[in-house]
Amino acid sequence: MLLIGLTGSIATGKSTVSSLLRSEPYNLPIIDADVLARQVVEPGTYGYKRVIAAFGESTPDLLLPTSSPSTQKAGLDDGAKTEETRGRRTGQPINRAALGRRVFGSSPSRMRDRKTLNGIIHPLVRLAMLRHVLYYYLTGHWAVVLDIPLLFESGLDIFCGVVIMVAVSDPIVQMRRLRERDKGLSAEEAEGRVGSQMAVGEKVAATQEKGERRGKVILNDRGMEELRREVDRVIGEVKKEGGGPWWRIWFWGNPLAALVFGSQEVLKSWWARRRQQSSKNEKARL
Incomplete structure (x- = not known):
């Protein structure tokens, strides 16, 4: 293959x-790295927890509010959650726009943050890619x-x-x-x-x-x-x-x-x- x-x-x-x-x-x-990068930080995943641990305290808008359509669908009540559990129990999706503002740019702090984020996401994406490659090989794709x-x-x-x-x-x-x-x-x-x-x-x-x-x-x-x-x-x-x-x-x-x-x-x-x-x-x- x-x-x-x-x-x-x-x-x-x-x-x-x-x-x-x-x-x-x-x-x-097609094995799309961008799609996999989103999947490995979905609520509840290992990548999600690591991103919150790395950026949660210093990025107030890192998680989408519970009033957003995605969290309303899950029946979540923001008032019942403390700041400590916010995102960990509710499963609020990561605000990709806020995270992008945090890591994109050429300043030393943004480059450092981007390196930290890549260190979390890239190994997880590579593992997911390997699983997909093996699947397509075993199913006979050229x-x-x-x-x-x-x-x-x-x-x-x-x-x-x-x-x-x-x-x-x-x-x-x-x-x-x-x-x-x-x-x-x-x-x-x-x-x-x-x-x-x-x-x-x-x-x-x-x-x-x-x-x-x-x-x-x-x-x-x-x-x-x-x-x-x-x-x-x-x-x-x-x-x-x-x-x-x-x-x-x-x-x-x-x-x-x-x-x-x-x-x-x-x-x-x-x-x-x-x-x-x-x-x-x-x-x-x-």
Whole structure:
């Protein structure tokens, strides 16, 4: 089974590409990291409790009020709860907008908070992704798409046989799309969210460093029809190239051989990344 990493900076159209890959004629299973990130912090989960422990006391609006439709449906009475038990017993959902304001941005405090949040969520998301990958492998799918916005930042690209990067060539287009999508964002908040991720140009460069076979770039600067043609072109290339021998062994259904060969591929990717990083550090010192 081929693991296809799908990534792209915020508001570049990655979710649209993901929807196209999920639909006819591709019908590829999608493992969406954003969806899993929400699931692992749902009320009552281990991740939920850790987020509240880390940010609850210093973020008064971290939890949605009990008067919201989601908590009213559960029949909860805010007046019967003390501040100490607020969220732990009621199961109030996390206010993602408030948490976003807390962690997005380039100031040292926000970067520190973002690192703390990522340290809670990322391991849980990776575990959930592994369970999904095993399920799709056992059910005989030829490929699965790992939809991960922070694919390179998290280092998960080394596990992917192919990486598809969705990008826009003009950062102004990216900012405009973000504010059109999230109407409540101010210009400063939008800049903070864009700045918290690796720049589009860096992601494109990282994708291209993987080589023509393993790295594919889709520029989403035009309309929907052009995007459909780009997706069709890339998937056609992936099928033709086959994703390398690792994919073929997985597809033949030999788990032991897949594990051995897959481990070799991961080590090769890890070593290539380390050499690239060493080269960049060396250039920075000159």
